[in-house]
Amino acid sequence: MLEIAVKGNRNYWMWIIFLLIVIGIGKIAYLDQFFNGLMITGMSRDVSWGFYIANFTFLVGVAAGGVMVVIPYYLHDYEKFHRITILGEFLAVASLVMCLLFIIVDLGQPVRMLNVLLYPSPKSMLFYDMLVLNGYLFLNIVIGWKVLEAERNQVKPPAWTKPLIYLSIPFAIGIHTVTAYLYCGLPGRGFWLTAILAPRFLASAFAAGPAFLIILCYIIRKFTKFDPGWEAMQTLSKIVCYAVIANLFFFLCEVFVVYYSGIPGHKTHLQYLLFGYHGYNALVPWMWSGFILMAVGAVFLVIPKLRTNYILLPVACAMVFIGAWIDKGLGMISGGFVPSPLHHVTEYAPTGQEIVITLGVYATGFLVLTILYKLATQVKEEVGG
Amino acid sequence: MMEKSRRCFLKVAGIAAIGLGAAPAMNFAASDSHGSAAAEKAKSPDALHAERWGMAIIVKKLNDKIAKQITHACHTQHNVPDFTHEVDTQAFPNTRAVNHKQEIKWIWKEKFHYAFPDKEDEFLNEKFHHLPFMVTCNHCKNAPCVQACPTQATFKREDGIVVMDYHRCIGCRFCMAACPYGSRSFNFRDPRPFIAETDPDFPTRSKGVVEKCNLCAERLAKGEQPHCVEASEGAIVVGDLEDPESDVRKLLKEHYSIRRKQSLGTEPSVYYIV
Amino acid sequence: MTKNMIMGGLAVFVLAVLSPFWFNMVTTTQAAPEPELLGPAKQAKKCVLETYDMRANHMSLLDEWRDAVVRDADRIYVAANGNFFNMSLSTGENSCLGCHADKAKFCDSCHTYTSVDPYCWDCHTNPKEIE
Ligand code: SF4
Ligand code: SF4
Numbered sequence: 059m060l061e062i063a064v065k066g067n068r069n070y071w072m073w074i075i076f077l078l079i080v081i082g083i084g085k086i087a088y089l090d091q092f093f094n095g096l097m098i099t100g101m102s103r104d105v106s107w108g109f110y111i112a113n114f115t116f117l118v119g120v121a122a123g124g125v126m127v128v129i130p131y132y133l134h135d136y137e138k139f140h141r142i143t144i145l146g147e148f149l150a151v152a153s154l155v156m157c158l159l160f161i162i163v164d165l166g167q168p169v170r171m172l173n174v175l176l177y178p179s180p181k182s183m184l185f186y187d188m189l190v191l192n193g194y195l196f197l198n199i200v201i202g203w204k205v206l207e208a209e210r211n212q213v214k215p216p217a218w219t220k221p222l223i224y225l226s227i228p229f230a231i232g233i234h235t236v237t238a239y240l241y242c243g244l245p246g247r248g249f250w251l252t253a254i255l256a257p258r259f260l261a262s263a264f265a266a267g268p269a270f271l272i273i274l275c276y277i278i279r280k281f282t283k284f285d286p287g288w289e290a291m292q293t294l295s296k297i298v299c300y301a302v303i304a305n306l307f308f309f310l311c312e313v314f315v316v317y318y319s320g321i322p323g324h325k326t327h328l329q330y331l332l333f334g335y336h337g338y339n340a341l342v343p344w345m346w347s348g349f350i351l352m353a354v355g356a357v358f359l360v361i362p363k364l365r366t367n368y369i370l371l372p373v374a375c376a377m378v379f380i381g382a383w384i385d386k387g388l389g390m391i392s393g394g395f396v397p398s399p400l401h402h403v404t405e406y407a408p409t410g411q412e413i414v415i416t417l418g419v420y421a422t423g424f425l426v427l428t429i430l431y432k433l434a435t436q437v438k439e440e441v442g443g
Numbered sequence: 444m445m446e447k448s449r450r451c452f453l454k455v456a457g458i459a460a461i462g463l464g465a466a467p468a469m470n471f472a473a474s475d476s477h478g479s480a481a482a483e484k485a486k487s488p489d490a491l492h493a494e495r496w497g498m499a500i501i502v503k504k505l506n507d508k509i510a511k512q513i514t515h516a517c518h519t520q521h522n523v524p525d526f527t528h529e530v531d532t533q534a535f536p537n538t539r540a541v542n543h544k545q546e547i548k549w550i551w552k553e554k555f556h557y558a559f560p561d562k563e564d565e566f567l568n569e570k571f572h573h574l575p576f577m578v579t580c581n582h583c584k585n586a587p588c589v590q591a592c593p594t595q596a597t598f599k600r601e602d603g604i605v606v607m608d609y610h611r612c613i614g615c616r617f618c619m620a621a622c623p624y625g626s627r628s629f630n631f632r633d634p635r636p637f638i639a640e641t642d643p644d645f646p647t648r649s650k651g652v653v654e655k656c657n658l659c660a661e662r663l664a665k666g667e668q669p670h671c672v673e674a675s676e677g678a679i680v681v682g683d684l685e686d687p688e689s690d691v692r693k694l695l696k697e698h699y700s701i702r703r704k705q706s707l708g709t710e711p712s713v714y715y716i717v
Numbered sequence: 718m719t720k721n722m723i724m725g726g727l728a729v730f731v732l733a734v735l736s737p738f739w740f741n742m743v744t745t746t747q748a749a750p751e752p753e754l755l756g757p758a759k760q761a762k763k764c765v766l767e768t769y770d771m772r773a774n775h776m777s778l779l780d781e782w783r784d785a786v787v788r789d790a791d792r793i794y795v796a797a798n799g800n801f802f803n804m805s806l807s808t809g810e811n812s813c814l815g816c817h818a819d820k821a822k823f824c825d826s827c828h829t830y831t832s833v834d835p836y837c838w839d840c841h842t843n844p845k846e847i848e
Binding site: 094095102103104161177179181184188240244394400401 | 542548553589592596611614615619620622623624625630632708
Binding site: 600649 | 783785787788789790791792793794795796797804807808809836839840841842844
């Protein structure tokens with residue numbers, strides 16, 4: 059099937075070359091980090107995780123979001139999703155590739171990475187995270203590939219894919235739950251120490267993932283002859299709508315508990331994010347714009363007139379997506395580290411080089427996504443036409 | 444123990460390559476034709492033992508000078524880099540500018556309300572504002588860092604010391620997120636240009652690993668007291684918390700003491716006598 | 718594609734894969750270095766293991782040592798030949814470099830020759846260099 063990927067028009071190749079250039083630049087920036095250490099990042103003794111881990115967390119969500127098309131289609135036989143399930147699965151694959159790359163670029167000693175397997179530590183959440191992430195990646199590759207191949211040959215997918223598909227559903231929930239457990243099981247970090255963190259992660263994942271999928275559907279419609287189906291997109295947008303509302307609701311619960319109880323160890327972090335703390339407020343404008351974006355997006359999506367508007371829908375989805383990225387990507391990690399356990403305030407901002415490396419990882423993910431989507435859409439075109 | 448269970452696991456897991464790698468090492472004793480006995484590994488007869496090492500800091504006896512002395516003794520003899528140190532550009536050309544937020548420290552002085560943020564009090568006894576509180580790794584009984592580490596690079600020894608295996612650390616910094624006391628530092632860069640005089644009795648670290656206080660395990664093994672104890676002019680006492688007759692326990696019996704963030708249940712082994 | 722083409726391609730592939738060997742055959746004239754025993758090591762009759770074992774397995778031994786020291790707090794090695802050693806690369810007289818005084822001639826000569834670059838010295842120090 060891969061031969062499809064090497065046949066494309068000018069636009070396709072321009073895009074691939076563009077991605078390759080970004081990857082190349084990112085790689086050069088990474089090599090410098092590899093040889094000189096993480097000193098090139100904006101991270102510090104107090105804020106020991108930064109942009110890489112933040113984007114990792116966000117993308118785990120996007121990957122898990124793919125399950126929002128898998129469940130209706132495979133569990134509830136929702137036929138309208140027939141055409142886009144493969145898109146959801148391949149989006150998960152690309153996101154997971156980025157997740158794993160982000161973990162690797164974040165390691166201080168990446169060459170010793172396999173120590174996680176050589177000395178398995180069942181008490182460490184990172185161990186389980188590695189298991190579920192790789193498991194989910196494997197499942198999605200196998201399922202997506204087999205189902206697409208069957209479609210191309212106009213036969214039914216092999217029977218053994220069915221149990222794998224069912225298995226992928228708990229895995230999707232699992233990757234984001236375990237990723238939340240990385241944070242919420244740490245005794246000293248009041249901001250993360252909340253049982254609602256995993257549900258909140260899932261809610262924002264189920265908003266961001268499908269929102270991105272809708273945007274991708276628009277792109278596919280524009281550049282290929284394959285039509286994912288307006289009705290499928292509408293159903294997806296409802297999923298985005300309720301998920302983002304749930305996410306905002308969970309956040310408000312958080313705000314209530316923290317401010318009403320007034321326990322300083324928990325409050326100071328939110329205070330820092332929303333209003334600034336002891337004069338430090340770098341993230342305040344970001345956080346507010348994030349929440350406003352999500353809230354406005356939710357309003358757009360909840361009103362049928364606006365949701366069904368062909369022009370407005372992608373705008374609303376982009377708002378939700380960017381809002382969720384700010385919430386999880388910028389606020390969630392920095393918020394946990396500021397103030398530090400000793401209540402010192404050290405602010406964090408990624409350096410230019412850190413951002414270049416991050417873009418390189420994103421470009422790699424988009425390259426994988428482009429190739430997989432090229433396969434999927436081409437096969438669908440062939441079969442449909 | 445560790446070693447054995449690890450091998451067992453690997454065998455069970457059938458990671459053949461690793462099994463092969465370990466196999467020759469296990470035969471060392473047998474392969475020596477001249478020796479009568481098998482090779483053995485042992486502790487020095489002088490080594491100090493404890494069931495659970497702990498520390499008592501008599502805060503009254505500290506002042507800024509002693510605090511400085513303590514940090515200096517620990518840091519120089521453990522080759523902890525000092526990023527204010529002027530780099531020898533001949534030996535280390537092209538050393539880049541320093542980000543001082545990426546500092547490394549094992550034991551240092553804090554004001555009371557930073558060392559004990561949960562005990563902050565408007566009407567706190569005046570003198571507490573000025574006393575230097577020395578903070579370091581607490582060698583927690585229930586150490587969150589040990590639990591978090593995905594490679595067992597951070598682990599708890601039988602005698603309660605939480606140690607780091609710098610050979611094994613992958614630099615994921617999960618332990619730093621897990622430690623509620625900010626006791627850990629990460630080597631964001633090669634520390635060597637910033638070590639004024641390398642102490643030959645202790646290794647330096649490489650870039651990309653986490654480090655922290657090791658309660659001078661290397662000195663206890665030789666029967667010596669930790670550097671901080673020696674530099675503290677009697678303000679720091681290290682001993683066995685499980686032994687009712689130890690100096691530490693006697694101090695704790697006679698004086699009121701506090702520990703950092705006791706409510707988290709980590710059971711720190713460092714006590715502050717105030 | 719003819720059979721000849723396939724065979725030809727295979728031959729080119731095999732040659733290319735073995736290129737490091739060809740490269741070395743052409744460029745290397747050096748004979749394998751012998752580690753030199755200098756300092757106390759010259760007088761001492763016995764090392765930790767027999768020379769042959771030491772050559773073949775010193776890395777595994779060191780691996781075992783570091784686990785013993787760091788993880789089990791055992792620092793002394795009583796070799797099968799009855800000698801005591803300090804399980805350390807460089808600290809104290811009874812350590813590797815304590816006895817083999819010249820790291821360059823003992824460790825590095827072979828490591829350089831075989832192009833292995835162990836990361837021991839990223840952290841461990843050569844007492845000579847410090848002075
Ligand atoms: S103080 Fe921090 S680093 Fe030390 S044992 Fe406790 S959790 Fe671990
Ligand atoms: S940084 Fe090192 S010691 Fe800390 S958790 Fe990761 S592997 Fe373990």
